[in-house]
Amino acid sequence: MIGVMGAGAFGTALAVSFARSGDVVLYARDAEQVREMRETRTNETRLPGVTLPEALEVTDDLARLGGCAAVLLSVPTQKLRGALEGARHVLAGKPLVACCKGVERDTQASPTRIIAETVPDATPAVLTGPSFAADIARGLPTALTLACADEVAAEGLQELLRAPHLRLYRTGDVTGAELGGALKNVIAIACGAAIGAGLGESARAALMTRGYAEMARMAEALGAEAETLAGLSGFGDLALTCMSEQSRNLRYGLSLGREEAFEAGVTVEGAATARAVQDRARGLGIEMPITDAVVALVAGELRVREAMDMLLARPLKEE
Structure with missing residues (x-):
């Protein structure tokens, strides 16, 4: 099972894409947003016109991410450190895949460095490349880069994150x-x-x-x-x-x-x-x-x- 932290447009789109071929848990901290998504089976505010598959569980219970084989972090870079500090007890020891793009303003840290500093026993990785949430959610062909310094972990993530119309290319050059x-x-x-x-x-x-x-x-x-x-x-x-x-x-x-x-x-x-x-x-x-x-x-x-x-x-x- 794959976990996604962050129910913005991109996090929801990734969850929808992966839920077409397996179980996915999408975590959002806003209980009202979760209630609406469960009732309507959409995320109309962030990703209008997209129906959430039955295999996609939407939750505000952080503990549900504990049962996931890997967790995708679709949280803005400037908020990533705070989100991880509040969830390190659940995310410890897991592959954590940053899906945000940026550099932390005060520390000049990249997302994977933030992961390493806040959840030291996690395996940091990054999923990046040319992609829009609407395209991914609609199942349009998209190619992305999966970067991880641990080659064995990268191969496992590449297999786990297989999805129709989503092609992942692996690299060990996380910095690049x-x-x-x-x-x-x-x-x-x-x-x-x-x-x-x-x-x-x-x-x-x-x-x-x-x-x-x-x-x-x-x-x-x-x-x-x-x-x-x-x-x-x-x-x-x-x-x-x-x-x-x-x-x-x-x-x-x-x-x-x-x-x-x-x-x-x-x-x-x-x-x-x-x-x-x-x-x-x-x-x-x-x-x-x-x-x-x-x-x-x-x-x-x-x-x-x-x-x-x-x-x-x-x-x-x-x-």
Whole structure:
């Protein structure tokens, strides 16, 4: 049996997908949300139009995750530490698969590092790559990266998490997989801001390309493999997130570019991650001008056209 912690759109979508071929427990801490999902067999607020399979159990009883072979953590990165600290007695010793993308603001920790620090005897892993909740829930073809430093555990998880229309590629490069998923959100904000401000598709293409170069620089400095950044968890996720308005980070960038208020209550991982990444890059002596511009935009210190002028005014150099 597979467990999923977090009944947002992505957690629900994963639970629906895996419940088509086996039993799944979906945990949410909001008792009222659980009651509604049980009665309607939908999660209409977070994932409208999707029926929950009979094999999917929705619960607010944390202890139900104790009987699961592995637990997927679909909790925002900035809230992951708190969620795990309150559940370590149930999750101890299990494979825990982070399905969130980002870097913890105050500690610069990745999701798997947060897992290792809060549930030390768990086996940390990460599931990442180009995917939208609606596509996964509808059973549309999706390919993802499953990263785990323990090769035997990775093979077991790859088999356990088999699902129709969901193909998992295994890697031991956890650092690369996590960095790709985190950094692409920052670049997506920049792309959205450019489009929202009317700067055009050529500007988006330039930001994606130079943004990928920033991702690669940081990944190399932290010991990640170039092949990982060129794969699903890096380039693949970057392309999807920067091109589709299903991306919350892109939509947030659009709102910045249009100087409009963003959707209330919607988590934008890239906003908090940008500042954490900037701090880490400065500590490593790495230039990340697009990330710097996003931090300034989010803080209201620059407008989009000012940020673009700043990027265009940088010294000329070879690509």
